[in-house]
Amino acid sequence: MAESDCIFCEIAKGRSPAAVEYEDDLVVAFADINPVAPVHILVVTKTHLASISEMKEEEEELIGHMVWVARKIAENRKLEGYKLVFNVGEKGGQIVFHLHLHLLGGWDEKQEEIRI
Numbered sequence: 001m002a003e004s005d006c007i008f009c010e011i012a013k014g015r016s017p018a019a020v021e022y023e024d025d026l027v028v029a030f031a032d033i034n035p036v037a038p039v040h041i042l043v044v045t046k047t048h049l050a051s052i053s054e055m056k057e058e059e060e061e062l063i064g065h066m067v068w069v070a071r072k073i074a075e076n077r078k079l080e081g082y083k084l085v086f087n088v089g090e091k092g093g094q095i096v097f098h099l100h101l102h103l104l105g106g107w108d109e110k111q112e113e114i115r116i
Contacts, residue, residue: 043070081107
């Protein structure tokens with residue numbers, strides 16, 4: 001997918017609407033339009049990177065930042081438990097080929113299996 005065709009690039013640049021929950025110089029976080037949990041937030045890189053499988057060594061700190069942002073959102077929302085998921089490649093369930101982290105939570109009971 002070319003960057004010009006990427007919906008997450010458009011959201012990160014403020015050209016497509018989204019329910020933005022957090023934003024800084026590296027990432028933007030917003031509600032998933034097809035949630036699979038009561039809380040389903042996507043933490044998306046502002047630079048176009050198709051997948052973890054295409055990362056370079058110098059981009060490794062970006063993953064840590066994405067996880068930190070998800071943790072802060074979970075803390076702000078007072079989530080007692082949550083899941084963080086990266087889908088990598090088509091066979092790994094990735095639908096949008098722009099690096100993103102799913103923050104899933106808000107359940108009343110323990111969750112055994114979530115498909116995203």
